[in-house]
Amino acid sequence: MQSDYAVRLDRVSRHFGDVRAVDDVTFDIADGEFFTMLGPSGSGKTTCLRLIAGFDQPTSGRVFLHGQDVTGKPPYERDVNTVFQDYALFPHMNVADNIAYGLMIRKVPKPERMRRVREMLDLVQLSGFEQRKPSQLSGGQRQRVALARALINHPRVLLLDEPLGALDLKLRQQMQIELKAIQKKVGITFVFVTHDQEEALTMSDRIAVFNQGKVEQIGTPEEMYEKPATVFVAGFLGTSNLLSGEHARALTGLAGTISIRPEKIRICTADERVAEGLQSARGVVRDVVYLGTHTRYLVELDSGGDLVVIEQNLDSHELPRGQRVTLAWHPEHLRRLA
Amino acid sequence: MRASFGLKAAAFAALAFLHIPLFIVLFYAFNVEEAAFTFPPPGLTLNWFAVTLQRPDFWRALGLSLQVAIVATAIALVLGTLAAAAVYRTRFFGRETISLLLLLPIALPGIVTGIALRSSIGLFEIPFSFWTIVIGHATFCVVTVYNNALARFRRMSKSLVEASMDLGANSxxxxxxxxxxxxxxxxxxxxxxxxxxxxxxxxVTTFTAGQQQTLPIWMFAQLTRPRQRPVTNVAAFIVIAITTIPIYLAYRWTSRTTDVH
Structure with a gap:
């Protein structure tokens, strides 16, 4: 069936007793997209993934895959496959049998099974590991087997539940690049769950930020970072200066919460002139932290409130504590938040 | 750390204490005396094997014991696995109680289980038969399967089942x-x-068997007859052979597969 989306959640909720794990969520995931569901633990992102996989059913709302309503259908009747957080490799089977499991269930003849297993092992760079048991593999290798076991079925959507969480930092960064490369190569829709904002920014075409069972904002990594819509998004993706109430009114003349990223603010001594078209404010440097590539200032504004400013160390002079300064920024970088 | 001589000696003494009686039983299966056992035996013979194997009551008892054990084990396998799966996978009212009730028959003295079964069998006027023995044995056999299966279920990652279903397999x-x-x-x-x-x-068998004799009961009955006493030794010899060989094979097999996990 033709449709312009791979996954559609239509007003989906999942309640566990009084807890609204997923609360009235609606969004589409485009075909071939690398879509990330980002949020802190307990925000509903994993529950959402399980609703798409079919391990769990929504309390209300409907789940569609490629134009087909799959609400209520068990996992084995959905054209999606999952890479589990703990990999869930079958301990009693060797690598080849693990990868071939889906084909074995579908009664694909053995020669073809073996051929496709070799193809997959090639794709995840594990050729020659056919006879190993999962217990004889490292974390990164298990991860690749889990990926191969899912991809061999040529699902139209691949779900990944924090698959890199158990790996150490270096391996995780390497796997991020590899996953992205594999996704490009096979052209399958990837739905990726993570709590790591850096991971989300690195890999995704689009990100959905989850908070308390609701989707706060959906957009490209750049949109999400540059134009956060809510206080939560501004704080969860990177760091941001948040000003509200009187302090915000003093800067913008309007009520509501405003946010501005520390690296968007320029800092100079109070007697320097501010360039045309920039907004500015005056204050006093309260704290200076030298961090090698950049310096972080804490500036107390005359109009009230503090702003953190990050200045690249282009010159080697830093402003001393107590120095009177002018802060300037492009008006578009000052975001009013919901 | 190397064990001291004293510790080694104590360990060997304990092993000897446990196993010498076994060897005595096996050894006297070859004794020529038919009533009294003296040491050293006056002579050795294979005659008692022939005598035992020709006695139909021995074969009947052995056959009954094997059948009862096989059927009771089969029942225990099915019920024990199902009970373990239920207790592991679902939360329901009275779950802990069921766990306890399953463990009870092995914790209670056999004599209590025996009397309880005998009273129930009498109460419902069920005739004593092969099946009353099997039911009696199944009460404590279920526990061993249940415990082993539940422990393995708890070690199993819950996502294995989901992974299998995700890859297209039905229940x-x-x-x-x-x-x-x-x-x-x-x-x-x-x-x-x-x-x-x-x-x-x-x-438990004594209370549930009626007139039939399982092998242990038959052997016990033989002791009270002074004639042909080495027949019980021969029976013991056969029982040891029947039980140790599969246990040894199972041990080899499980230790080989578990070191992979």
Whole structure:
């Protein structure tokens, strides 16, 4: 069936007793997209993934895959496959049998099974590991087997539940690049769950930020970072200066919460002139932290409130504590938040 | 750290204490005397083997014991696995109670179980038969399978079942290709233990057997007859052979498969 989306959640909720794990969520995931569901633990992102996989059913709302309503259908009747957080490799089977499991269930003849297993092992760079048991593999290798076991079925959507969480930092960064490369190569829709904002920014075409069972904002990594819509998004993706109430009114003349990223603010001594078209404010440097590539200032504004400013160390002079300064920024970088 | 001489000596003494009586039983199966045992035996013979093997009552008792043990073990395998799966996978009212009730028959003295079964059998006017023995044995055999299966279930990652279903397998296929192979060694160990418990059970059997004699009861009855005493030794010899060989094989098999996990 033709449709312009791979996954559609239509007003989906999942309640566990009084807890609204997923609360009235609606969004589409485009075909071939690398879509990330980002949020802190307990925000509903994993529950959402399980609703798409079919391990769990929504309390209300409907789940569609490629134009087909799959609400209520068990996992084995959905054209999606999952890479589990703990990999869930079958301990009693060797690598080849693990990868071939889906084909074995579908009664694909053995020669073809073996051929496709070799193809997959090639794709995840594990050729020659056919006879190993999962217990004889490292974390990164298990991860690749889990990926191969899912991809061999040529699902139209691949779900990944924090698959890199158990790996150490270096391996995780390497796997991020590899996953992205594999996704490009096979052209399958990837739905990726993570709590790591850096991971989300690195890999995704689009990100959905989850908070308390609701989707706060959906957009490209750049949109999400540059134009956060809510206080939560501004704080969860990177760091941001948040000003509200009187302090915000003093800067913008309007009520509501405003946010501005520390690296968007320029800092100079109070007697320097501010360039045309920039907004500015005056204050006093309260704290200076030298961090090698950049310096972080804490500036107390005359109009009230503090702003953190990050200045690249282009010159080697830093402003001393107590120095009177002018802060300037492009008006578009000052975001009013919901 | 190397064990001291004293510790080694104590260990050997304990092993000897445990196993010398076994060797005495085996050794006197070859004794020429028919009533009294003296040391050293006046002569050795294979005659008692011939005598024992020609006695139909021995064969009847052995056959009954084997049948009871096999059927009780089979029942325990099915019920024990199902009970373990239910207690592991679902939360329901009275779950802990069921766990306790399953463990009770092995914790209670056999004599209590025996009397309880005898009263119930009498109350419902069920005639004593092969099946009353089997039911009696099944009460404590279920526990061994249940415990082993539950322990293995708890070690199993919950996502294995989901992974299998995610890859297209329905419930039956998931059981066949994932759950059963994962449980296999635990079920084997549980079944071995259940079989061994059933095979040499005396107390509960006494209360549930009626006129039939299982092998242990038959052997006990032989002791009261002064003639042909080495016949019991020969029977013991055969029982040891029947029970140790499969246990040894199972041990080899499970230790080989578990070092992979």
């Amino acid at each position: 039956f296929q998931t059981f066949r290709y994932v759950i059963l192979p994962e449980l296999a060694t635990a079920l084997l160990a549980g079944a071995m233990l259940a079989f061994a418990l059933s095979f040499d059970e005396v107390i």
